[in-house]
Amino acid sequence: MTTxxxxxxxxxxxxxxxxxxxVRGFYHKVRRxxxxxxxxxxxxxxxxxxxxxxxxxxxxxxxxxxxxxSGTPLQMHLGLGNVGPLEFERWLELFEETAVSVGGGAxxxxxxxxxxxxxxxxxxxxxxxxxxxxxx
Ligand code: HEM
Numbered sequence: 001m002t003t004x005x006x007x008x009x010x011x012x013x014x015x016x017x018x019x020x021x022x023v024r025g026f027y028h029k030v031r032r033x034x035x036x037x038x039x040x041x042x043x044x045x046x047x048x049x050x051x052x053x054x055x056x057x058x059x060x061x062x063x064x065x066x067x068x069x070s071g072t073p074l075q076m077h078l079g080l081g082n083v084g085p086l087e088f089e090r091w092l093e094l095f096e097e098t099a100v101s102v103g104g105g106a107x108x109x110x111x112x113x114x115x116x117x118x119x120x121x122x123x124x125x126x127x128x129x130x131x132x133x134x135x136x
Contacts, residue, residue, distance in 0.1 A: 009110055012107045012109075012110045013103055013104075013107055014063050014064065014107060014110060016060055018103050019056055019059045019060055019063065019064075020056055021102045022059070022103070023052055023055045023059065024052060025101070025102060026094060026095055026098040027051075027052060029094045029097070030094060031048075035087060035090050036090055036091060039080060039082070039083060043080075054069070054071070059111070062114055063110065063111065073118075074121070074125055077126065078125065078126060080126075085123065088123055091119065092112070092115060095111070099111045099112065
């Protein structure tokens with residue numbers, strides 16, 4: 001069993017098939033969401049597949065230690081305008097809703113544990129950039 005410090009993955013049933021369902025289901029909702037849809041649409045136009053594949057690699061690396069993702073996700077978010085606490089709240093809400101429906105409560109908590117921490121660190125970094133625009 002893969003281990004992540006501080007998270008018990010036993011009984012969560014996480015595998016790459018469920019990760020694919022989670023990522024596809026989540027972005028399906030994001031695209032239709034009034035608050036988040038336009039932010040992604042503005043960036044990606046119609047070509048979502050490369051983003052979805054990177055997100056699957058990202059979550060597979062994080063949750064299953066497969067090492068498939070290498071990137072600097074924070075960088076992608078620093079340039080997004082109009083993204084604040086409400087957008088993050090909605091992102092987390094849709095992500096959790098999708099995770100619960102794909103894999104149930106224990107599965108969803110394992111993902112939310114990571115997602116909440118990353119969302120917080122992105123927000124701190126994004127707020128820091130706004131306060132110190134010259135340091136970008
Ligand atoms: C309001 C919240 C968020 C918004 C609006 C947002 C938006 C975006 C956008 C527009 C992209 C670029 C898509 C592209 O052009 O390829 C992106 C990439 C990405 N996001 Fe987010 N994001 C949010 C939160 C998060 C969170 C909480 C996580 C992690 C838990 C995350 C992980 C990633 C990753 C891994 C990438 C891909 C980076 C790469 O290509 O290497 N995002 N996001």
